[in-house]
Each structure stands twice: as C-alpha cells, then as structure tokens.
Amino acid sequence: MQMTWRWYGINNDDITLDHIRQIPGVTGIVWSLHDKVAGEVWEEERIKETMDHIRSKGFNGDVVESVNIHDDIKLGNENRDKYIDIYIDTIRKLAKEGVKVICYNFMPVFDWTRTDLYKELEDGSNALFYEKALVEGINPKEIADRILEGAGDKTMPGWEPERLNKLEELFEKYKDIDEDKLFENLKYFLERIIPVCEEVDVKMAIHPDDPPWPIFGLPRVIRSRDHIKKFLGLVDSPYNGLTLCTGSLGPGQASEIPSIVREFGDRIHFAHIRNVRVYENGDFIEVSHRAQDGNVDVVEVVKAYHEMDFKGYVRPDHGRHLWGEEKTCRPGYGLYDRALGIMYMWGIWDTLEKERAAK
Numbered sequence: 061m062q063m064t065w066r067w068y069g070i071n072n073d074d075i076t077l078d079h080i081r082q083i084p085g086v087t088g089i090v091w092s093l094h095d096k097v098a099g100e101v102w103e104e105e106r107i108k109e110t111m112d113h114i115r116s117k118g119f120n121g122d123v124v125e126s127v128n129i130h131d132d133i134k135l136g137n138e139n140r141d142k143y144i145d146i147y148i149d150t151i152r153k154l155a156k157e158g159v160k161v162i163c164y165n166f167m168p169v170f171d172w173t174r175t176d177l178y179k180e181l182e183d184g185s186n187a188l189f190y191e192k193a194l195v196e197g198i199n200p201k202e203i204a205d206r207i208l209e210g211a212g213d214k215t216m217p218g219w220e221p222e223r224l225n226k227l228e229e230l231f232e233k234y235k236d237i238d239e240d241k242l243f244e245n246l247k248y249f250l251e252r253i254i255p256v257c258e259e260v261d262v263k264m265a266i267h268p269d270d271p272p273w274p275i276f277g278l279p280r281v282i283r284s285r286d287h288i289k290k291f292l293g294l295v296d297s298p299y300n301g302l303t304l305c306t307g308s309l310g311p312g313q314a315s316e317i318p319s320i321v322r323e324f325g326d327r328i329h330f331a332h333i334r335n336v337r338v339y340e341n342g343d344f345i346e347v348s349h350r351a352q353d354g355n356v357d358v359v360e361v362v363k364a365y366h367e368m369d370f371k372g373y374v375r376p377d378h379g380r381h382l383w384g385e386e387k388t389c390r391p392g393y394g395l396y397d398r399a400l401g402i403m404y405m406w407g408i409w410d411t412l413e414k415e416r417a418a419k
C-alpha cells in the first residue's frame with residue numbers, strides 16, 4: 061500500500077508538508093484546488109504550481125480528492141454536457157501533470173453529513189458525530205448552518221456556501237430524481253469520461269455516500285455491497301473504480317467491509333481507512349483507528365488489503381481532534397490522530413509482511 065495524506069493546499073492548511081514528512085512512510089499527498097466550485101475550469105498553471113510544491117518536498121501528488129461533480133450532471137439536465145466537457149478538460153490537464161487517480165462522489169446536494177463537528181468522547185478528545193434522529197427531524201438548512209458554523213472560516217469540501225445559499229432551489233430540482241434516475245445519470249457521466257481516462261491513464265475512484273443511507277428524501281447510490289456491484293457494472297472498466305471508505309460504509313455495514321474489500325479489490329484504487337463507533341439508535345461517532353474502539357475491524361481490513369498485495373493508495377481518512385487542536389484544525393483533519401492512525405496501519409501491515417517473509 062502507498063500511504064498518503066490529505067492536505068488542503070498552499071496557504072489553506074495549518075499542517076504543512078514539512079510536518080507531514082515526519083510521519084513515517086507517507087509518500088503521497090492527496091490534494092485538490094479547494095477554491096474551485098463544481099463545474100469550474102481548473103487552470104494548468106494552478107495544477108502545476110501545486111504539483112511542483114508537493115514534489116519539491118519529496119512527495120508524489122498522484123491522487124486528487126476531489127474534482128467535484130456539478131449538480132447539473134447529477135440531475136441529468138440539458139446543461140450536463142457542458143459540465144462533462146469541463147470535467148474531461150480537467151482530467152486531461154491532471155493527467156498531463158502526472159495525476160493517476162481522481163476521487164469524487166455522486167451525492168446529491170449534500171456531501172458528507174454530520175450533526176456535530178466537535179462531539180466530546182470519554183477521553184476528552186472530540187470528533188465528528190452524527191445524530192440520526194436529529195437529521196430525521198430538522199430541515200436541511202439547519203444542518204447546513206450547523207456545519208458551516210462549525211467550520212468557521214475554513215473551506216469545507218462539499219459544503220460551499222455559494223451552493224448552499226440556493227438550497228431550496230436545489231431541493232426543488234432533485235424532487236423527481238430517485239435512485240434509478242441517479243444511477244442513470246451516473247452511467248451517462250461515466251460513459252463519457254471513462255474512455256478519456258483509459259486514453260490518458262487516470263483512474264476514477266468514486267467515494268461511498270456518507271452516511272450510507274438516504275437523507276432528506278435524497279437518493280444515495282453508493283452505500284452497500286449491492287450498490288457497489290451495480291455501480292461497477294455501469295461501465296465495466298478498471299478505470300471505473302472505487303475509493304473504498306471504511307468510515308462511510310461503517311455506520312451501515314461495518315462487519316461486511318473486509319469481504320467487500322476482498323470482493324472488489326481489483327477495482328479499489330484508493331482506500332480510506334478509519335473507524336467509527338455505531339450506537340444502537342443509529343447515531344455514530346468517529347473514533348481512533350484501533351479496532352477495539354469502534355465497529356470497523358481495522359485489523360481485518362488491513363489484512364484483506366495485504367492478502368491481495370494492495371498496491372494502491374491509502375489514507376487515514378479522518379481523525380479525532382486531540383490535545384486542543386480543534387481550535388486550529390479543519391474538522392476531522394487534525395494532525396495527531398491521523399498520524400496515530402497511520403502508525404496503527406503500518407504496525408499491522410509490517411507484521412503481516414514479516415509473517416509472509418518467514419513462511
């Protein structure tokens with residue numbers, strides 16, 4: 061596995077590449093142009109500037125997370141081809157600078173959703189929390205306000221204020237889009253972009269929906285083993301692949317994740333590994349990577365990747381906020397717990413490597 065770290069860019073992240081260099085075994089930086097809203101053109105100079113900076117510190121910039129999909133593509137309306145053309149233009153420019161994998165998601169309106177960005181755990185740390193009954197009981201605008209307020213002045217991927225200002229309008233547009241229609245629109249998008257990806261050798265890696273169930277009446281199409289199977293069949297190419305996120309799938313089906321990894325391993329280009337503790341009432345909170353701390357058996361997950369000799373990219377996904385860092389870090393993206401998570405994963409991986417060598 062190639063260990064990576066999600067970094068928010070020059071002047072947009074308190075954690076610098078010099079910090080990240082000190083975490084053992086991290087070879088790649090997962091990046092994006094975070095000021096770009098979905099559907100905007102990415103300029104070659106900006107891409108090059110970021111890649112040059114990443115490479116100057118000894119990392120690769122092989123993975124971009126994310127290039128977001130414009131709502132008109134998800135809606136399948138008359139504007140979609142224009143936005144797909146822009147998306148293809150971005151794929152080509154990224155390929156030219158050496159990018160290998162693009163992570164994206166196909167969630168309508170909302171990206172990942174939580175009700176509390178700083179919920180305290182027993183040990184005094186805090187983490188992203190989801191209260192199921194609350195989401196079922198309040199309107200989408202309140203959730204958006206909560207998240208934007210929690211984020212303060214930081215950019216939050218998937219939660220662009222410009223887009224969320226038009227929430228009512230957006231919901232109106234999605235009112236006739238059900239799961240089948242969303243799958244159809246996804247297929248249309250893939251049929252146009254995957255041939256380009258094959259030509260320029262860039263692998264697409266869709267991220268599962270987070271949480272893995274429909275919210276606010278909006279359909280969600282990447283949320284279980286069966287949905288993943290259907291997705292991969294939409295366009296049967298290795299370039300149409302997955303970002304397998306254990307934290308997103310965890311609240312729905314934590315125990316099935318190792319078998320999902322084994323079943324779809326050859327289509328997983330990017331692995332997000334983290335743990336989540338799921339309560340009986342459906343609430344969940346993000347916890348440390350240690351298997352015992354939550355419902356995702358991270359040991360089994362890493363074992364599944366090791367068995368298949370996984371050569372793709374891995375990142376620790378989210379972490380708790382430790383030792384007061386919630387005052388400065390982006391929610392879920394502190395330095396300490398993600399670094400601890402990496403060392404946990406290396407601990408498992410290196411042990412398995414030694415065992416294999418001794419056989």
Ligand SMILES: [Mn+2]
Nearest residue numbers: 305308332377
């Ligand atoms: Mn993830």
